[in-house]
Amino acid sequence: MTQQAPPSGALAGQVAFITGAGSGMGAAFAHRLAADGAMVVVNDLNPNAAAEVAAAVGGDTAIFDVCDSTAFDGEIDKVAERYGRLDILINNAGIAPPSDPDRVQQAVANQMARMEGRIDDLVPPNSTVDLNDADWDRMIKVHLYGTFYGTRAALRHMTPARQGSIVNISSVLGLRPMAGALHYATAKAGIIALTKSIGQEVAAYGVRVNAVCPGWIDTPLLEAMDPMMIAGIVMQIPKGRMGRPEELAELVRFLAGPESSYCNGDVFAASGGFV
Numbered sequence: 001m002t003q004q005a006p007p008s009g010a011l012a013g014q015v016a017f018i019t020g021a022g023s024g025m026g027a028a029f030a031h032r033l034a035a036d037g038a039m040v041v042v043n044d045l046n047p048n049a050a051a052e053v054a055a056a057v058g059g060d061t062a063i064f065d066v067c068d069s070t071a072f073d074g075e076i077d078k079v080a081e082r083y084g085r086l087d088i089l090i091n092n093a094g095i096a097p098p099s100d101p102d103r104v105q106q107a108v109a110n111q112m113a114r115m116e117g118r119i120d121d122l123v124p125p126n127s128t129v130d131l132n133d134a135d136w137d138r139m140i141k142v143h144l145y146g147t148f149y150g151t152r153a154a155l156r157h158m159t160p161a162r163q164g165s166i167v168n169i170s171s172v173l174g175l176r177p178m179a180g181a182l183h184y185a186t187a188k189a190g191i192i193a194l195t196k197s198i199g200q201e202v203a204a205y206g207v208r209v210n211a212v213c214p215g216w217i218d219t220p221l222l223e224a225m226d227p228m229m230i231a232g233i234v235m236q237i238p239k240g241r242m243g244r245p246e247e248l249a250e251l252v253r254f255l256a257g258p259e260s261s262y263c264n265g266d267v268f269a270a271s272g273g274f275v
């Protein structure tokens with residue numbers, strides 16, 4: 001039997017758990033942490049996507065819905081038991097509001113009317129009035145409940161060990177909410193408050209909790225968005241383009257590792273100047 005070389009890199013020997021890592025930014029985070037030697041557990045709802053990323057980074061999978069607190073507790077406990085430690089948790093799993101072509105058309109018509117000074121012709125978008133309970137619940141649950149469940153489960157291991165780093169993926173929309181995505185923006189703003197509150201609670205006990213607010217990043221999450229809406233958003237980004245998942249992975253890697261030892265309860269945007 002050939003002997004495996006021990007992992008090398010700044011995160012060698014560390015165990016990282018990343019939610020929603022079967023796609024987009026989560027997958028990029030998995031690759032980035034693994035490149036520095038971390039053993040990565042890839043969570044996702046999609047088993048095939050998770051298996052593919054886990055195979056590529058030499059990690060494990062944990063297939064469950066982050067809204068299921070019992071499953072979250074169980075999988076985190078399992079990882080801590082199997083590897084004897086949990087060093088990093090990235091709460092990243094997320095969903096976007098579905099695209100609504102009629103609403104986009106109406107928004108464009110309203111924009112034209114505004115530009116021409118025809119304020120009386122504006123048609124109310126009624127995004128709030130039309131938002132149903134199920135969509136509101138699911139959005140808040142995946143992002144805010146999921147982040148809380150993960151953080152609570154991880155702290156049960158990290159606080160006694162007096163070490164660990166949790167990175168919560170919020171959004172620029174949590175800092176600068178946008179009409180039409182109120183449940184998403186509300187959930188992401190909640191993640192910022194959660195991060196600051198827990199960051200203060202655990203700061204003196206060796207655990208760090210920070211949040212990242214990505215700007216508009218080119219991932220499958222945005223695939224359902226209307227191209228015209230994307231073009232309108234890119235026009236508002238001073239950098240002139242959307243971000244790439246790998247660009248966010250550098251920031252997350254910094255916050256996950258010992259280099260960010262004085263970051264706690266802090267919030268970092270990477271938005272190409274959007275916020």
Ligand SMILES: NC(=O)c1ccc[n+]([C@@H]2O[C@H](COP(=O)([O-])OP(=O)(O)OC[C@H]3O[C@@H](n4cnc5c(N)ncnc54)[C@H](O)[C@@H]3O)[C@@H](O)[C@H]2O)c1
Pocket residue numbers: 019020021022023024025026043044045046049064065066067092093094095142169170171172213214215216217218219220221222
């Ligand atoms: N793409 C952007 O522009 C952008 C901007 C700001 C913040 N974000 C946030 O970044 C995070 C990652 O988004 P992305 O753009 O990489 O999206 P993505 O769609 O490429 O990846 C999200 C992953 O999360 C998984 N997932 C969804 N719900 C889940 C659940 N309940 N339990 C477990 N897994 C679940 C999906 O299956 C998917 O693999 C999300 O929290 C998103 O809100 C994205």
